[in-house]
Amino acid sequence: MFDIKVLSKADTEKLLKMKDVINVVENVYKSKSEDKTCVFPMVFHEFEAGVADMDIKSGWMKESNIFGLKLVSWFGENIKKNLPALVGLIMVLDSTTGVPLGILDGAHITGMRTGAAGALGAKYLARPTSKTLLIVGAGHVSTFQIAATLLLFPKIETVMIYDPINFDTANKKANTIVDILNNDFGINVDGKVKFTAVEDIKEATGKSDIIITVTPSKKPIIMKEWVKPGTHFSCIGADMAGKEEIDPEIYRDARVFGDDITQCVNVGEAEIPVAREIIKKEDIAGEIGDIIAGKTIGRENDEQVTIFDATGIALLDLATAKLALDEAKKLSLGSTVNI
């Protein structure tokens, strides 16, 4: 009845450029602040605690005339079965007719939009003169954070990579990242940026201007007393109740923004500081889109510690998926199924 475009992971890898995804994500945040979007309630189910879960995030981009969902399943033991732990599927529909437009693999899109989100937090909150970036967590997601942040901060000289579980993972990332940035993102930083795997997180924290956390941690990795004035945090990893990456005390004097305040307080990095009454929900300065839309200012001075709590909203996936669908149309990429 309908022809639906289907884009695989390989298709989305070919189609999406980080620069364009950053623009799309920036625009989604702005639209959200301007009430041109709608985030629907999230569905979450844990099949087995700590082993397997799934969530369905959905929403509506009023101006782009699209709505849809992303279903993500996480099965931690898939690695033993030679299957990816994380599987994501995105459905995009036309919000003027309800007709499906596309079905897309969600893995690469999630990586791209999450990288863009972390970097945009830094763009609007970090000191523009930032020279040192610390990435906490050296998994797959960290690559996208590095790519997007280097695009927005061409003055960065040093990227430190820390992995709380395995130093070798950080070391491997530091040794391969220049090639990955070149080959997968078209970003040439060879000789311009120094990448180092670090073992001492306390020391690394004290040297950093921008810290991006991308771990599934359930206890703080970075303590308040290590943080130098003016540091910016983009906290990416906490996306369900109980997850936390940084000392909740860091929230006490920081200027805090979220991607979706309700979600931040329910499942984000802000969950624990608010639950422990270190800050109140009302102490969160706003959503990142409020800065982009010019409703408020980000950082107030160079000494302030700033936090961007990014829990991940389906609107980012939908808008990035739409970008991929539009590009696929231009280039006649992807397959089409009749449904």
Place this chain on the structure above:
Amino acid sequence: MFDIKVLSKADTEKLLKMKDVINVVENVYKSKSEDKTCVFPMVFHEFEAGVADMDIKSGWMKESNIFGLKLVSWFGENIKKNLPALVGLIMVLDSTTGVPLGILDGAHITGMRTGAAGALGAKYLARPTSKTLLIVGAGHVSTFQIAATLLLFPKIETVMIYDPINFDTANKKANTIVDILNNDFGINVDGKVKFTAVEDIKEATGKSDIIITVTPSKKPIIMKEWVKPGTHFSCIGADMAGKEEIDPEIYRDARVFGDDITQCVNVGEAEIPVAREIIKKEDIAGEIGDIIAGKTIGRENDEQVTIFDATGIALLDLATAKLALDEAKKLSLGSTVNI
């Protein structure tokens, strides 16, 4: 990365037999009662009140090792654009790995499982000697109700069809249904069942053993004083707050079952009787699966009025979709996309 089977509406029409869908739906209800299923919270959004909405229903069938969702969008003004008002997409995934198994058009599957649901309500609650069936609402859904009920009640002699909006719709359905049952469902009732469009709903109600309501009505169509003792109602139409098809007073002395009690009280036919305190939630005798599982009995005597309130649960769609996927595998039907 994954090969996913895609089944179009035409594929599902070829693959699904009503007899098999009835078995699947019966088994889902039973599994639900035995706590072998999980219904996730529903997401509902109205783009424009009364004009366009969408919902996402999802759940998990533990024994079949599948989970997934159905997204249904309803855009009332699509008819002007020569598009179907109702569009449904079903995603089925493996609940042991999170890997997607299939993406299916939801239109025919919804019709089939809804027909099976209404008929199963009658199987477990109507008098087995029932001879007269009244279908209220002559739209597309009514065909599936007639097909399934005739399969389960071969002694039915008369089917009356009433349409609250347009008598011609009912008349057309009555005149074409024998051919439709033959061609689309392989059910031959020619000469054995009398189909009549009726204009007087009061009179028709008084003659009926089984009444199935399949309208989007927001006010009662059938009043209590018209109903003869022993009548069974399968109420199918009410699936969102505010919808009702029968006089809430009918609930006062009836034996009532639902497909999912929480959903029935929130958005089903039971919503208004409970809100008006005509019955309490606790007065609902159980879920239909409780009868199938042998936990309780249905009808207690021949004079009792019985009600099955079927709001529609995603588990029915998932299990029916899985049946279609299994059949498609056997017959090498449908298309495959790599995602």
